C-alpha cells in the first residue's frame with residue numbers, strides 16, 4: 001500500500017479524519033477520488049465566499065429544465081424557464097405591473113405575483129375564473145377579470161399610466177380551456193396595447209409555435225413584419241415566445 005493508502009487506513013482505524021486530505025479545515029475521509037474532488041471544489045468556493053452563489057446556480061437548473069438544455073433547447077421550454085424569462089424582462093425594463101390573458105389555473109400568475117408585481121389576469125372561462133378567485137383570495141397585488149381578453153384589453157390599457165409587462169396567453173388550448181368566438185384574440189389584444197399612449201410596454205406572446213396562419217392565428221413572419229413597423233418597439237422570437245420590447 002502506498003503512503004496515501006496507509007494514511008487513510010490508519011485514520012479509518014482510529015476513526016479520525018485524514019489530515020493529508022484536509023482542505024482549509026474541512027476534512028475528507030477515505031473517499032473516492034470523484035467525491036474528494038467535489039469536496040475540494042466546494043471548499044474552495046466556500047473559502048472564496050462563492051458557495052451560496054454556486055448553490056443557487058446549480059439548484060435552480062434541475063429536472064425538466066436540465067433535460068431541455070441537454071436536449072439542445074429545441075422543444076418549447078418548460079414552465080420554469082418561461083417564468084425566468086418573464087421575470088428577467090420585468091427586471092431589465094424596471095416594470096412593476098403585469099397583465100396576463102388566460103389565467104387558467106393561475107400558476108404563472110402566482111409565480112409573478114410572488115415577485116411583488118401588481119398583477120391583473122383575465123380569464124374567459126367562468127369555472128377557471130372562480131377557481132382563481134379562491135386561489136388568490138387574500139393576495140393584495142392580484143386582480144382578476146372574467147371575460148374575453150380581446151374585448152377587455154381596451155379597458156385594461158386605459159387604466160394604465162406606466163409601462164406594463166403583458167403576458168398574452170389567452171387562447172383556446174383544448175381540454176377545460178374556454179373557446180371564444182375566435183381561438184385567439186391576439187389581434188385585438190395587440191391593437192389595444194400598441195395603440196396605447198404609453199410606449200414602454202413589454203409584450204410577451206406565449207406559444208409562438210401556434211402562429212402558423214391556420215384558424216385565427218396569423219403567420220409568424222407576417223406578425224413579426226407587422227410588429228416591426230411600430231417604431232417604438234422591436235420584435236424577436238425565441239424560446240417559443242414572441243417578444244416585443246421597447247427600443248431603449
Ligand SMILES: C[S@@+](CC[C@H](N)C(=O)[O-])C[C@H]1O[C@@H](n2cnc3c(N)ncnc32)[C@H](O)[C@@H]1O
Nearest residue numbers: 102104108124148149169170171172177178180
Ligand atoms: C394556455 S392557457 C393559459 C395558461 C396560463 N397563462 C399559465 O401560464 O399558467 C389558456 C387560457 O386562456 C383562456 N382563454 C381562451 N380564450 C380566451 C379569451 N378570448 N380571453 C381570455 N381567456 C381566454 C382559456 O380558458 C385558458 O384558461
